[in-house]
Amino acid sequence: MAKILTSPSKYVQGAGELGKLGSYAKNYGKKALVLVTASGHKRLGNTLETSFQDSGCELVLDYFNGECSKTEINRLIEVMKKNGCDMIIGVGGGKILDTAKAVAYYEKVPVLICPTIASTDAPCSALSVVYTDAGVFEEYLFLPANPNMVLMDTEIIAKSPVRLTVSGMGDALATYFEARACKNSGAMTCAGGKVTGAAMALAKLCFDTLMDEGVKAKLALEAGACTEAVEKIIEANTLLSGIGFESGGLAGAHAIHNGFTVLEECHHMYHGEKVAFGTITQLVLENVPAEELEDIIDWCIELGLPVTLKQLGIENPTKEKLMAVAEAACAENDTLHNMPFEVTPASVYAAILAADRYGKYFLGEE
Known part of the structure; x- marks a missing residue:
């Protein structure tokens, strides 16, 4: 291919x-x-x-x-x-x-x-x-x-609601991790082929920009200022993530987002907010090093992106609800199967539970 x-x-x-x-x-x-x-x-x-x-x-x-x-x-x-x-x-x-x-x-x-x-x-x-x-x-x-x-x-x-640009950062957060998964699995991307080195480089630049500029951009936007950090984040949210997701591929984060759309409690959340939690869940599935997971969760907390099920609007996360999410995420035609290992509804359910617990831990909640 x-x-x-x-x-x-x-x-x-x-x-x-x-x-x-x-x-x-x-x-x-x-x-x-x-x-x-x-x-x-x-x-x-x-x-x-x-x-x-x-x-x-x-x-x-x-x-x-x-x-x-x-x-x-x-x-x-x-x-x-x-x-x-x-x-x-x-x-x-x-x-x-x-x-x-x-x-x-x-x-x-x-x-x-x-x-x-x-x-x-x-x-x-x-x-x-x-x-x-x-x-x-x-x-x-x-x-x-x-x-x-x-x-x-x-x-x-820069004059639009700050929450919208922050949501865009949540969407862009998934870009590098999903492209990395697609590269490791050899999956076909949205562009109809395998991942190019250029797409991976843009996806990594997107991630680095988010980590370096994201919090600065949010604070500037809250002050009504369009700074260089804001300019860089707009480019990351739109161009770098746009090319990165289409030519780098989608994997766990967006499929898990799609799973959460089955719950009415989540309908008020923006796309990128659900993708951010989906990204954390994908990282749990991958069992990334604790330091990498902590960095991502802390970054989301600083920006106000959801790191727990409660923050997604799910006050009563029953097993039945979360299994419905997991099963929808594992739909045959969705991108969760681009992960470089087998994923099942049971493993996604476990990863959602763990992601929620990690979020509570870093928020200082019991």
Whole structure:
């Protein structure tokens, strides 16, 4: 099997970059459909419209209906055709970005991605998660290419709720450990091949950046400051983790996250918060040295990421509930089987219990 690395064609990050969107867009076409929420337009509409003035590229704005569904994708395809648009730009959170990527795929046009938060590593990926109109997961739409451009305006992202960026760090925390597991097992990555040395290097840089800059970035964001530490964390959450997970592979942490989605008590938690606890559980499964485990748990505690089941919202963690999580995590088509050893629901159940106990220990709880 070949080694494969995939990535967006262009990644731009910096304060005030959204104000240059029109000048970037003109390199991809003549008329752009810009997808944004009504609330996003209130905050960013003037910036978007001004950026297209005298750019040589025309702007067509449309409000996102709130769900990345086939109905919404098909509606926007008709908007594209009616207005003669030759590219699409998504501005906002994950579902807007996934919708823009899907529309671009079906219409065979360029797509520019402009996240306003740094809560996951999805913006750089060649994937859209499609839901029903009611918000129930329907399918993964695997795309043949990554976005043509990802633009991160750090001034805007730094104004988003701090918890969202911290959640992004929780998501990014898994990147190196899952890539390491995939490399050791020889598993196929999301890019369709084996792990490249480049992907491993980016995954390790992602991890090192989180450890060195994470707490500093959180404190700066709480102070309302966009510092160099914040800039580095936004890059780690988005670009380094994005390439790292797609070309490095997924393993235990994300599968365990998926397992926790069966419990309603966890639904209020962000993706990256559940992935952080999933990462600790994967490390328990791997029986890593105590020092490595302690470092990760202490880092999560400093950032406010969950290290116990109670912090995930599970007040009554019965064996029945946790076995349901473990069995879902071990689903035949999930990534837990990319671990370099056999994993069973029983071993995952035990690792969850132990991870919870370790978290309590380091929190000083009985």
